[in-house]
Amino acid sequence: MGLVIRLGAGAGFAGDRIDPAVELARDGSLDYLIFECLGERTVAAGQLRRLADPDDGYDPMLEARMRAVLPVIEPGRTRIITNSGAANPLAAGRRVVDVARALGRPTRVAIVTGDDALAAVRRLDPVVWETGEPLSRCTDELVSANAYLGAGGIRQALTEDPDVVVTGRVADPALYLGPLQHEYGWASDDWERLAGGIVVGHLLECAGQLTGGYFADPGTKPVPGLARLGFPFADVRPDGTATLGKLDGSGGRLDVRTATEQLLYEVDRPEAYLTPDVVADFSGVSFQQAGPDRVEVAGASGAARPDELKVTLGFRGGWLGEGQISYAGPRALARAELGAEIVRERLAVVHGVAPDAIGVELIGAGAAFRGLAPTSEPLEVRLRVTARTADAAQARTVGWEVESLYTNGPAGGGGARTGIQQTLVVRSCLVPRDLVSTTVTLMEER
Numbered sequence: 001m002g003l004v005i006r007l008g009a010g011a012g013f014a015g016d017r018i019d020p021a022v023e024l025a026r027d028g029s030l031d032y033l034i035f036e037c038l039g040e041r042t043v044a045a046g047q048l049r050r051l052a053d054p055d056d057g058y059d060p061m062l063e064a065r066m067r068a069v070l071p072v073i074e075p076g077r078t079r080i081i082t083n084s085g086a087a088n089p090l091a092a093g094r095r096v097v098d099v100a101r102a103l104g105r106p107t108r109v110a111i112v113t114g115d116d117a118l119a120a121v122r123r124l125d126p127v128v129w130e131t132g133e134p135l136s137r138c139t140d141e142l143v144s145a146n147a148y149l150g151a152g153g154i155r156q157a158l159t160e161d162p163d164v165v166v167t168g169r170v171a172d173p174a175l176y177l178g179p180l181q182h183e184y185g186w187a188s189d190d191w192e193r194l195a196g197g198i199v200v201g202h203l204l205e206c207a208g209q210l211t212g213g214y215f216a217d218p219g220t221k222p223v224p225g226l227a228r229l230g231f232p233f234a235d236v237r238p239d240g241t242a243t244l245g246k247l248d249g250s251g252g253r254l255d256v257r258t259a260t261e262q263l264l265y266e267v268d269r270p271e272a273y274l275t276p277d278v279v280a281d282f283s284g285v286s287f288q289q290a291g292p293d294r295v296e297v298a299g300a301s302g303a304a305r306p307d308e309l310k311v312t313l314g315f316r317g318g319w320l321g322e323g324q325i326s327y328a329g330p331r332a333l334a335r336a337e338l339g340a341e342i343v344r345e346r347l348a349v350v351h352g353v354a355p356d357a358i359g360v361e362l363i364g365a366g367a368a369f370r371g372l373a374p375t376s377e378p379l380e381v382r383l384r385v386t387a388r389t390a391d392a393a394q395a396r397t398v399g400w401e402v403e404s405l406y407t408n409g410p411a412g413g414g415g416a417r418t419g420i421q422q423t424l425v426v427r428s429c430l431v432p433r434d435l436v437s438t439t440v441t442l443m444e445e446r
Contacts, residue, residue, distance in 0.1 A: 004243075005183050007176050007200065008233040010069070010080075011035040012207030014042045014059055018068050020208065020231040020250070026072040027247055028233055032179045033073065035065060035082035036172050036205045040312050043169060044424040046087030047144040047314045057088030058095065066099040066164075070107065080164045081154060081175055087144065089113050089168040093443050096164050100445040107164060107445045110157035114149060114438035115169040117311050117431060121145040126429040128313065135313070140425060144314035147431060150276030150305070151197075152188070153438035154178025160442055169312065171275050173201025176234075184238050194278040195302025196240020199285055202273070203244065203262050203297065207231045210244070210262045211252035211293075225251025234297075241298040243290060254293040276309055276433070278302040308430040317423035321387050321395030323402025325416045328380040333365050335410040336381040342409065343385050343401045351397040359386045382415075388423065395420040 008030040010021035014037045025033055037059045050057025062084040069080065085092040093111035100107035125136050135142065146169040155178050157165045167175075177197040180186065186193045203210055210232045212223035223229075230250025236242040246254050263282060267273055270282040284299040323343070327335045340360045347353040361367040363382040385402050389395045399418025406413055 004235040004237050005031050005180060006233055006235050007031065007179065007204060008033045009036070009204040009207040009210070009231045010082075011037050011065070012205065012209060013037065013039065014061065016207060017229075018061075018065055020229060021065065022068050022072060023247060023250065024231055024233060025069040025078060030073075030078045030233065031183070033069065033078055033080050034175050034204070035080070035084055036175055036207070037061070038083040038086055038169065040426050043086060043144075043146055043312055044314050044426050048422055048424050050087045051143060055088075055091050058086045058092035059084035062092055063095055063099055066096055067103070070100060070103055070105055075163075079158070079162065079179070081167075081179065082165070083167045083170050083175060085111065085166045085168045087146070087168065089166050090441065093166045093441065096166060097443050097445045105445070108160070108162045109164045109166060109443045110160050110162035111441045111443065112149070112153035112157050112165065112167040112170070112438055113441065114153060114436060115146045115167075116144075117147040117436055118142070118145040120431055120435040121311060121313070121429065124431055124435065126311075126431060129428045131427070135429065138315065140315035140317070142313060142315055143424070146312045146314075147436045148276055148310045148312075149436070149438060150174045151178035151181055152277075153440065155181045156438065157440045158182040160440065162442070171277075172205040173198045173275060174277060176201030176204055177277055180236055180240075188277075189304070191278050191302035191304065192300070193240040195280040195300040196242070197236070198273070198275055198278055198280040198302070199263070199282065199297060199300040200234050200236055200240075200242050203259060204232055204234055206262065206265065208252065209265065210258055211246050211250075211254050212258050213252065214265075215253075215258045215261050221257070223253050227251065240300060241296070244295040244297060246293050248293075254295060256287040256289055256295060259287045259295050259297065274306055276305060278305050307433060309433050309436055311429050311431050313427045313429060315425040315427065317425035318388055318390045319392050319395035319420055320423050321389060321398030321420045322384070323399035323416065323418045324382055324384045325402050325405055325413045326380060326382045327410070327412055329412065332381045333362065333378055335412060336362050336365070336383040338410045339383050339402075339405050339413065340385060342405065343398075346401050347387060347398065351394060351401075353387050353389060353394060353397070357388045360384070392420055392422075
């Protein structure tokens with residue numbers, strides 16, 4: 001073990017780029033490469049795939065990522081940690097072994113399970129945040145419940161000397177805290193150091209956001225080389241302080257401003273950032289520029305971890321039908337509004353779709369502001385109509401009716417697109433942490 005542990009961000013979301021991760025794996029002298037690929041939306045998507053196929057449910061890009069980075073990492077030097085297991089970590093682990101076999105590369109895989117809290121949630125009958133009522137009063141069918149695990153399972157997995165660790169639902173910064181606890185032996189109640197690890201994890205978890213991706217704004221916050229944005233790494237010291245960096249010559253920027261924006265990203269109370277491992281206090285965190293694309297981070301503090309864990313609940317949500325069509329030129333907005341009126345009426349009267357299940361967006365006319373922003377007459381508007389229905393057949397009528405506007409008015413519609421998808425409604429609750437436990441399973445390609 002060296003004086004510092006270098007953690008690299010390989011992905012910040014499920015659909016992230018792969019080439020920056022390959023560059024880090026090849027040239028970054030990493031101890032760990034972490035792929036953070038899971039959000040509540042992607043957990044729900046994984047659950048839908050698992051319900052349709054019990055061997056599916058993991059991140060669809062898992063195989064592509066493993067095929068890209070396994071050949072370039074130094075054996076025994078860089079370990080991979082990922083929550084790409086999503087709704088089916090064991091199936092994901094088998095897929096990693098399959099990839100390793102195809103590459104002819106010996107690979108030991110540790111799979112962390114235990115986030116599936118469905119049985120515990122049904123026994124407990126907790127209050128659902130979004131409804132304020134007990135779970136038993138929800139009329140929708142509950143099909144999944146995934147608890148946000150902390151770093152403990154990853155720490156346990158790393159004692160088995162794996163090349164790859166695959167998890168399901170783990171709190172994003174815990175993916176980075178786990179290897180730090182393993183390497184430095186931080187106690188589970190060493191709140192100051194744990195908080196430092198959480199700060200590092202929070203800064204790295206969105207990958208290219210830290211190096212200017214989400215920061216970039218032409219004219220006000222320029223970022224060079226965005227087409228080949230480099231992903232960040234952190235050199236973390238035993239006391240939890242760290243130096244942030246990116247590969248020399250890669251695109252993007254890493255400075256105090258980009259780090260400050262990322263620190264505050266998705267944070268409600270900086271002085272009490274709740275995680276399964278520690279309540280981190282970001283209010284004393286400081287950044288100091290240490291050179292080109294190098295930033296020192298220090299000052300985290302922490303308090304005892306919460307007694308409960310957040311759980312993402314998945315309910316069958318029926319089907320979502322969609323149709324889009326564009327209008328351009330004089331009176332584009334008026335024609336799009338007329339098209340929406342026609343489709344609304346026909347969906348309700350002809351096809352029996354509940355009026356309150358129909359949604360309309362006038363893209364290009366302030367749709368993102370939900371009608372709060374004043375609009376001038378736009379040159380083009382794209383009408384998007386959606387509706388939630390109980391079955392696929394009724395969902396298809398949404399796109400059908402939008403496409404029918406081609407010849408059934410108003411004038412000048414074009415570029416229609418239709419689609420349907422099965423949906424899972426996502427809600428949340430809390431459960432006592434003692435109802436959730438983790439297990440590590442080993443798989444290996446020799």
